[in-house]
Amino acid sequence: QxxxxxVRPRAHVDPAPRARPREKRAWRPLSAGKCxxxxxxxxxxxxxxxxxxxxxxxxxxxxFLGFIPVQVGPASPYARNVRHWMxxxxxxxxxxxxxxxxILSDLSGAFWMILVCGLGLYAAAQDMNITYISLWGLACxxxxxxxxxxxxxxxxxxxxxxxxxxxxxxxxxxxxxxxGAAFAWHLYLDYFKTGGGATGGQASTAASIAxxxxxxxxxxxxxxxxAEYNSLVAEARLQ
Numbered sequence: 099q100x101x102x103x104x105v106r107p108r109a110h111v112d113p114a115p116r117a118r119p120r121e122k123r124a125w126r127p128l129s130a131g132k133c134x135x136x137x138x139x140x141x142x143x144x145x146x147x148x149x150x151x152x153x154x155x156x157x158x159x160x161x162f163l164g165f166i167p168v169q170v171g172p173a174s175p176y177a178r179n180v181r182h183w184m185x186x187x188x189x190x191x192x193x194x195x196x197x198x199x200x201i202l203s204d205l206s207g208a209f210w211m212i213l214v215c216g217l218g219l220y221a222a223a224q225d226m227n228i229t230y231i232s233l234w235g236l237a238c239x240x241x242x243x244x245x246x247x248x249x250x251x252x253x254x255x256x257x258x259x260x261x262x263x264x265x266x267x268x269x270x271x272x273x274x275x276x277x278g279a280a281f282a283w284h285l286y287l288d289y290f291k292t293g294g295g296a297t298g299g300q301a302s303t304a305a306s307i308a309x310x311x312x313x314x315x316x317x318x319x320x321x322x323x324x325a326e327y328n329s330l331v332a333e334a335r336l337q
Contacts, residue, residue, distance in 0.1 A: 173226040186324035235282020242275035
Protein backbone atom coordinates (compact mmCIF):
# COMPACT_ATOMS: atom_id res chain seq x y z
CA GLN A 99 0.00 0.00 0.00
CA UNK A 100 1.18 3.50 -0.77
CA UNK A 101 2.26 5.97 1.85
CA UNK A 102 -0.50 8.55 2.42
CA UNK A 103 1.57 10.94 4.45
CA UNK A 104 1.45 11.87 8.12
CA VAL A 105 -1.83 11.31 9.95
CA ARG A 106 -3.23 14.43 11.49
CA PRO A 107 -4.69 14.10 14.96
CA ARG A 108 -8.44 14.67 15.16
CA ALA A 109 -9.66 17.75 16.88
CA HIS A 110 -11.20 17.04 20.29
CA VAL A 111 -14.90 17.88 20.28
CA ASP A 112 -16.61 18.28 23.66
CA PRO A 113 -19.89 16.45 23.94
CA ALA A 114 -23.08 18.45 24.33
CA PRO A 115 -23.38 19.76 27.86
CA ARG A 116 -25.84 17.76 29.94
CA ALA A 117 -28.50 19.39 31.98
CA ARG A 118 -27.70 19.33 35.64
CA PRO A 119 -30.19 17.29 37.64
CA ARG A 120 -32.51 19.36 39.75
CA GLU A 121 -32.09 19.07 43.43
CA LYS A 122 -34.82 17.07 45.12
CA ARG A 123 -36.33 19.00 47.94
CA ALA A 124 -38.57 17.51 50.54
CA TRP A 125 -42.14 18.71 50.12
CA ARG A 126 -43.52 20.22 53.27
CA PRO A 127 -47.18 21.23 53.41
CA LEU A 128 -48.05 24.56 54.86
CA SER A 129 -49.38 24.43 58.34
CA ALA A 130 -52.94 25.46 59.13
CA GLY A 131 -51.65 28.45 61.04
CA LYS A 132 -49.91 29.82 57.92
CA CYS A 133 -52.84 29.14 55.58
CA UNK A 134 -55.56 30.58 57.78
CA UNK A 135 -54.33 34.21 57.79
CA UNK A 136 -53.89 34.12 54.03
CA UNK A 137 -57.41 32.77 53.48
CA UNK A 138 -58.85 35.25 55.95
CA UNK A 139 -57.13 38.09 54.15
CA UNK A 140 -58.52 37.03 50.77
CA UNK A 141 -62.18 36.78 51.86
CA UNK A 142 -64.24 39.08 54.00
CA UNK A 143 -66.37 37.81 56.87
CA UNK A 144 -69.59 38.20 54.88
CA UNK A 145 -68.12 36.18 52.01
CA UNK A 146 -67.02 33.46 54.42
CA UNK A 147 -70.54 33.33 55.88
CA UNK A 148 -72.05 33.06 52.40
CA UNK A 149 -69.65 30.25 51.54
CA UNK A 150 -70.56 28.43 54.74
CA UNK A 151 -74.28 28.77 54.10
CA UNK A 152 -73.81 27.53 50.53
CA UNK A 153 -71.90 24.50 51.79
CA UNK A 154 -74.66 23.75 54.31
CA UNK A 155 -77.30 24.03 51.59
CA UNK A 156 -75.39 21.71 49.25
CA UNK A 157 -74.89 19.15 52.00
CA UNK A 158 -78.55 19.24 52.99
CA UNK A 159 -79.58 18.84 49.34
CA UNK A 160 -77.61 15.60 49.26
CA UNK A 161 -79.11 14.32 52.50
CA PHE A 162 -79.73 10.62 52.96
CA LEU A 163 -83.15 9.54 51.66
CA GLY A 164 -83.94 13.18 50.91
CA PHE A 165 -85.08 14.13 54.42
CA ILE A 166 -82.31 13.02 56.80
CA PRO A 167 -79.98 16.02 57.25
CA VAL A 168 -76.22 15.81 57.10
CA GLN A 169 -74.58 17.20 60.22
CA VAL A 170 -72.74 20.47 59.51
CA GLY A 171 -70.49 21.60 62.33
CA PRO A 172 -70.99 20.63 65.96
CA ALA A 173 -74.27 19.60 67.54
CA SER A 174 -76.58 22.24 68.97
CA PRO A 175 -76.13 23.11 72.68
CA TYR A 176 -79.64 21.81 73.36
CA ALA A 177 -78.83 18.39 71.86
CA ARG A 178 -75.76 18.16 74.07
CA ASN A 179 -77.74 19.16 77.17
CA VAL A 180 -80.29 16.36 76.68
CA ARG A 181 -77.68 13.68 76.03
CA HIS A 182 -78.59 12.06 79.36
CA TRP A 183 -82.09 11.47 78.02
CA MET A 184 -80.69 9.47 75.13
CA UNK A 185 -78.54 7.39 77.47
CA UNK A 186 -81.59 6.67 79.65
CA UNK A 187 -83.62 5.49 76.65
CA UNK A 188 -80.73 3.37 75.40
CA UNK A 189 -80.41 1.82 78.86
CA UNK A 190 -84.09 0.80 78.72
CA UNK A 191 -83.63 -0.61 75.22
CA UNK A 192 -80.56 -2.62 76.28
CA UNK A 193 -82.49 -4.01 79.25
CA UNK A 194 -85.37 -5.05 76.99
CA UNK A 195 -82.90 -6.64 74.60
CA UNK A 196 -81.54 -8.74 77.47
CA UNK A 197 -85.10 -9.73 78.44
CA UNK A 198 -85.85 -10.86 74.90
CA UNK A 199 -82.71 -12.98 74.86
CA UNK A 200 -83.08 -14.61 78.25
CA ILE A 201 -86.77 -14.72 79.21
CA LEU A 202 -88.69 -14.50 75.94
CA SER A 203 -86.13 -16.45 73.86
CA ASP A 204 -86.78 -14.08 70.94
CA LEU A 205 -83.44 -14.35 69.13
CA SER A 206 -84.40 -12.60 65.92
CA GLY A 207 -86.06 -9.68 67.71
CA ALA A 208 -83.13 -9.36 70.09
CA PHE A 209 -80.68 -9.34 67.17
CA TRP A 210 -82.41 -6.40 65.50
CA MET A 211 -82.69 -4.59 68.81
CA ILE A 212 -78.93 -5.03 69.36
CA LEU A 213 -78.33 -3.28 66.03
CA VAL A 214 -80.67 -0.45 67.03
CA CYS A 215 -78.92 0.00 70.39
CA GLY A 216 -75.50 -0.04 68.70
CA LEU A 217 -76.58 2.67 66.27
CA GLY A 218 -77.93 4.79 69.13
CA LEU A 219 -74.74 4.45 71.15
CA TYR A 220 -72.68 5.40 68.10
CA ALA A 221 -74.85 8.48 67.50
CA ALA A 222 -74.40 9.59 71.13
CA ALA A 223 -70.64 8.99 70.93
CA GLN A 224 -70.43 11.13 67.77
CA ASP A 225 -71.39 14.27 69.70
CA MET A 226 -75.15 13.76 69.14
CA ASN A 227 -74.75 13.78 65.36
CA ILE A 228 -78.18 14.50 63.89
CA THR A 229 -77.58 12.22 60.90
CA TYR A 230 -77.01 9.14 63.06
CA ILE A 231 -79.74 10.16 65.50
CA SER A 232 -82.22 10.38 62.61
CA LEU A 233 -81.17 6.93 61.38
CA TRP A 234 -81.52 5.60 64.93
CA GLY A 235 -85.00 7.09 65.19
CA LEU A 236 -86.02 5.49 61.89
CA ALA A 237 -84.69 2.13 63.06
CA CYS A 238 -86.61 2.48 66.34
CA UNK A 239 -89.82 3.33 64.48
CA UNK A 240 -89.46 0.38 62.08
CA UNK A 241 -88.69 -2.03 64.92
CA UNK A 242 -91.65 -0.69 66.90
CA UNK A 243 -94.02 -1.43 64.00
CA UNK A 244 -92.75 -4.99 63.53
CA UNK A 245 -92.70 -5.73 67.26
CA UNK A 246 -96.26 -4.41 67.60
CA UNK A 247 -97.40 -6.69 64.80
CA UNK A 248 -95.55 -9.56 66.43
CA UNK A 249 -97.42 -8.79 69.65
CA UNK A 250 -100.91 -8.32 68.24
CA UNK A 251 -100.98 -11.43 66.05
CA UNK A 252 -100.24 -13.90 68.92
CA UNK A 253 -102.76 -12.08 71.12
CA UNK A 254 -105.45 -12.61 68.50
CA UNK A 255 -104.51 -16.15 67.49
CA UNK A 256 -103.09 -17.73 70.66
CA UNK A 257 -104.35 -15.72 73.58
CA UNK A 258 -104.74 -18.73 75.83
CA UNK A 259 -101.20 -20.00 75.26
CA UNK A 260 -99.50 -16.77 76.37
CA UNK A 261 -98.46 -16.51 79.98
CA UNK A 262 -99.33 -13.56 82.17
CA UNK A 263 -95.66 -12.50 82.35
CA UNK A 264 -95.05 -12.63 78.60
CA UNK A 265 -97.65 -10.02 77.73
CA UNK A 266 -96.21 -7.03 79.69
CA UNK A 267 -92.66 -7.96 78.64
CA UNK A 268 -93.64 -8.10 74.99
CA UNK A 269 -95.45 -4.77 75.32
CA UNK A 270 -92.41 -3.11 76.90
CA UNK A 271 -90.19 -3.72 73.85
CA UNK A 272 -92.17 -1.61 71.33
CA UNK A 273 -92.73 1.01 74.05
CA UNK A 274 -88.96 1.38 74.51
CA UNK A 275 -88.51 1.67 70.75
CA UNK A 276 -91.33 4.21 70.54
CA UNK A 277 -89.54 6.33 73.15
CA GLY A 278 -86.39 6.27 71.01
CA ALA A 279 -88.29 7.26 67.86
CA ALA A 280 -90.10 10.11 69.67
CA PHE A 281 -86.86 11.43 71.17
CA ALA A 282 -85.08 11.31 67.79
CA TRP A 283 -88.03 13.18 66.25
CA HIS A 284 -87.72 15.82 68.99
CA LEU A 285 -84.03 16.38 68.20
CA TYR A 286 -84.80 16.35 64.47
CA LEU A 287 -87.23 19.24 64.91
CA ASP A 288 -84.76 21.05 67.16
CA TYR A 289 -82.09 20.80 64.45
CA PHE A 290 -84.29 22.68 61.99
CA LYS A 291 -85.53 25.18 64.57
CA THR A 292 -82.33 26.21 66.39
CA GLY A 293 -79.52 23.96 65.11
CA GLY A 294 -77.51 23.83 61.90
CA GLY A 295 -80.60 23.33 59.75
CA ALA A 296 -82.13 26.67 60.76
CA THR A 297 -79.99 28.70 58.29
CA GLY A 298 -79.66 28.60 54.55
CA GLY A 299 -81.94 28.76 51.54
CA GLN A 300 -83.95 25.54 51.62
CA ALA A 301 -83.30 25.14 55.35
CA SER A 302 -85.56 28.11 56.11
CA THR A 303 -88.44 26.29 54.42
CA ALA A 304 -87.69 23.13 56.39
CA ALA A 305 -87.51 25.19 59.59
CA SER A 306 -90.94 26.71 58.94
CA ILE A 307 -92.39 23.25 58.31
CA ALA A 308 -90.69 21.86 61.43
CA UNK A 309 -92.24 24.62 63.51
CA UNK A 310 -95.71 23.38 62.57
CA UNK A 311 -95.07 19.68 63.21
CA UNK A 312 -96.21 18.06 66.48
CA UNK A 313 -93.59 17.23 69.08
CA UNK A 314 -95.18 14.82 71.59
CA UNK A 315 -92.02 14.40 73.65
CA UNK A 316 -90.79 18.00 73.65
CA UNK A 317 -92.41 19.20 76.87
CA UNK A 318 -91.55 16.06 78.80
CA UNK A 319 -87.87 16.29 77.85
CA UNK A 320 -87.74 19.90 79.03
CA UNK A 321 -89.56 19.23 82.32
CA UNK A 322 -88.22 15.88 83.42
CA UNK A 323 -84.75 14.73 84.35
CA UNK A 324 -84.56 10.93 83.93
CA ALA A 325 -81.80 10.76 86.54
CA GLU A 326 -84.13 12.08 89.28
CA TYR A 327 -86.81 9.77 90.65
CA ASN A 328 -89.04 12.57 91.99
CA SER A 329 -89.07 14.24 88.59
CA LEU A 330 -90.22 11.03 86.91
CA VAL A 331 -92.95 10.44 89.49
CA ALA A 332 -94.25 14.01 89.14
CA GLU A 333 -94.42 13.66 85.35
CA ALA A 334 -96.22 10.31 85.65
CA ARG A 335 -98.85 11.92 87.87
CA LEU A 336 -99.37 14.70 85.32
CA GLN A 337 -99.90 12.14 82.58
